[in-house]
Amino acid sequence: MFELTENTVQVLILSACVGVALYRSIKFGDKTSVLLLFFNGSYLMGDLYWQVCLYYFGESPQLPIISDLSWYGSFMFLIILIRTELADSGVKKKTPGNITKKILPFLSFVFTGGLAAYFMQYGQITANILYAIFFGHILYTVFNIYWNYEKPTKRLKYVCVLAFIFCMGEYGAATASCFWEHEGITNPYFWFDMLMTMSFPFYFIIPELTEREVES
Amino acid sequence: MRSMENIYICLASPIVVSILCLRREWRKSMIFILAGMTGYLLAAYVTSFFAGLIGCDTTTTSHAIAPVVEEVIKFLPIVFYLLVFEPRRRDCSNALLLVAVGFATFENVVFMTYYGASDLIDVLIRGFGTGAMHELCCCTVALGVFLLWDHPWLKALGTFAFLCCAITFHAIFNIVVSGSTFSMWVGSVIPITIFGIYLAFFHKKI
Numbered sequence: 001m002f003e004l005t006e007n008t009v010q011v012l013i014l015s016a017c018v019g020v021a022l023y024r025s026i027k028f029g030d031k032t033s034v035l036l037l038f039f040n041g042s043y044l045m046g047d048l049y050w051q052v053c054l055y056y057f058g059e060s061p062q063l064p065i066i067s068d069l070s071w072y073g074s075f076m077f078l079i080i081l082i083r084t085e086l087a088d089s090g091v092k093k094k095t096p097g098n099i100t101k102k103i104l105p106f107l108s109f110v111f112t113g114g115l116a117a118y119f120m121q122y123g124q125i126t127a128n129i130l131y132a133i134f135f136g137h138i139l140y141t142v143f144n145i146y147w148n149y150e151k152p153t154k155r156l157k158y159v160c161v162l163a164f165i166f167c168m169g170e171y172g173a174a175t176a177s178c179f180w181e182h183e184g185i186t187n188p189y190f191w192f193d194m195l196m197t198m199s200f201p202f203y204f205i206i207p208e209l210t211e212r213e214v215e216s
Numbered sequence: 217m218r219s220m221e222n223i224y225i226c227l228a229s230p231i232v233v234s235i236l237c238l239r240r241e242w243r244k245s246m247i248f249i250l251a252g253m254t255g256y257l258l259a260a261y262v263t264s265f266f267a268g269l270i271g272c273d274t275t276t277t278s279h280a281i282a283p284v285v286e287e288v289i290k291f292l293p294i295v296f297y298l299l300v301f302e303p304r305r306r307d308c309s310n311a312l313l314l315v316a317v318g319f320a321t322f323e324n325v326v327f328m329t330y331y332g333a334s335d336l337i338d339v340l341i342r343g344f345g346t347g348a349m350h351e352l353c354c355c356t357v358a359l360g361v362f363l364l365w366d367h368p369w370l371k372a373l374g375t376f377a378f379l380c381c382a383i384t385f386h387a388i389f390n391i392v393v394s395g396s397t398f399s400m401w402v403g404s405v406i407p408i409t410i411f412g413i414y415l416a417f418f419h420k421k422i
Contacts, residue, residue, distance in 0.1 A: 026417045034359075038381060045384040052391050053279075063272070063280040066387040073380030076373050083370070 002183040006190060007051060010197045014044040017200045024204075031084060036203055039077035043200075046070030068127050075134040078166065082141050082159055085206075089153045091145075101147040108139035115171060122178065135167050142167075159206060162199055169196025220326055224257050227322060248311050251293040252318020256326075259289045278394065283386035287379060290319055290350070291357055298361070309358045316354040320347045338397070345404025348411040349389045353382035355414055 021037035024030075046067040053061040061067065109132070116132035142160045145152050152160070172192030180187045228250060235246045263285045267277040294312050297303060303311070324343050333339050360378030385407075392403030 022413075038377070042377070042381050042384070045381065045388065049384055049388055049391075052388055056391055056395060057275070061280065062276050063270070066280055066283065066384055069284070069380040070384035073377045073384070076377035076380070080370060080374055080377065 002185075002190075006193060007047060010193070011044065011047050011051065013197055013200060014040055014047065017204070018044055020201075020204055032081070032206060035077055035081045035084065036206075039074055039081060039203070040200060042070050042074040042077060046074065064127075068130075072130060072134060075138065078163055079134070079137055079141065082138070082145075082163055085156050085159050086141075086145060086149075089156045091149045091152050091156060094148055094150050097148050104147060105140045105143035108143060109136040112136040112139065112171075115175070119174060119178070135170065138163050139167055155206060159203075162202055165199045166196055169193065169199060219329065220257065220260060223325055223329060224253060224322065227325065228253055245310075245314055248293065248314035249318035249321075252290070252315040252320075253322040254318075255289045255293065255315065256286075256319050256322040259286045262289065275394070279387050279390045283383045283390060286319070287353060287357075287383045287386055290315055290354065291375075291379060294357075294361075305362055308361060312354040312358045312361075313351055316350040317347070320350040323350075338400070341401055341404045342393070344408055345389075345393065345400075348404075349386065349407040352407050352411045352414065353386055355411075356382045356385070 017040040018037065021033055021040055024033035025037050046069075049067050049070060050060065050064075053059070112132040112135045116128040119128045142164050145156060145160055169192050173189050173196065176187065176189040176192055180189060184190075231246050231250045231253075235243055235250065238246060259282070263277060263282045266272075266281050266285065270281070272281060293315050294308065297311055298308060324346055327342065327346075328339065357375065357378050360374050389403055389407060392406075393400045395403070
């Protein structure tokens with residue numbers, strides 16, 4: 001019951017985000033809004049597929065490949081969003097860069113790879129490897145922008161912070177589910193999942209930031 | 217499976233004849249429709265192969281394996297067209313839609329052969345629903361191609377991401393239309409509505 005409520009909250013928040021993104025895509029037709037539409041939409045469809053399976057078959061999907069594909073799609077849209085923001089901001093790489101700072105972002109792959117190796121004992125080897133690659137890439141891009149680019153814009157920093165919170169929410173929830181199995185508000189899984197869910201609406205401040213920058 | 221092949225031959229024959237007779241642009245359109253139909257036949261074989269390999273029942277196959285295989289196979293002729301002929305954006309969009317039309321047409325004919333076509337309303341809803349769903353999935357992929365094809369580093373990642381979206385939408389559609397009659401109606405109306413929104417607001421922008 002608790003899981004159902006939590007999933008419903010996530011679906012409702014994501015649906016609202018998809019609605020706003022759709023409105024913005026129709027009104028402004030900018031690439032950020034379209035990418036946000038698909039980032040939220042893809043994550044929402046992964047959740048919906050799970051819920052539809054529960055409703056129609058009374059059990060979670062036997063092959064979770066479809067939900068996983070949908071969530072991979074969402075992570076890819078987030079990577080594209082960060083890369084697009086980076087390209088549009090016109091921020092350049094530091095030259096000559098600090099070698100230590102150039103190497104440090106690669107530790108993201110060590111972090112995600114290590115956790116993937118830990119999660120593999122619970123099964124789903126391929127899915128865990130793919131999750132490690134996608135989240136490793138997101139975290140690598142975030143840290144690379146912070147350490148190796150000259151004065152990232154406010155908008156770019158904001159996108160990076162949100163992407164970092166998203167990753168921490170996902171990994172926190174996944175790690176917590178390995179240690180705490182009970183349902184309820186005392187389970188850290190719930191808080192991490194909510195942290196991730198609550199990060200979705202904040203992406204809509206990105207276009208607002210541009211409008212403010214243009215006005216000022 | 218044998219009857220499906222017979223249906224394919226029956227449907228494809230006039231198209232093959234028309235391909236031999238028609239001129240350039242018209243011929244291209246017919247080739248894409250034929251590619252869509254051939255894709256459906258191929259998808260049926262590949263889906264059966266994976267279902268046997270994994271050991272899935274019919275229900276799981278229809279909502280977990282078939283959408284992945286069908287969307288990937290539907291996109292293959294376009295990948296070939298994009299890489300070999302380097303078409304204009306508009307041509308690519310039309311090609312995607314025509315492949316979807318061929319695919320959906322053959323799927324509807326096979327569906328009617330197996331489940332009958334006595335109830336006109338059901339067939340009408342199912343026909344429009346399936347058609348809208350397949351074309352919407354192709355439009356989603358087309359959106360990816362148009363939005364992201366300019367940047368070389370986005371080619372693989374972006375197209376795969378949009379393909380994932382299309383696969384999930386297809387899977388949800390398959391589950392919902394496999395339920396009761398009311399569920400089939402709801403499942404069919406959703407893609408029609410979304411396709412209507414797409415035509416009204418996004419189609420002209422592309």
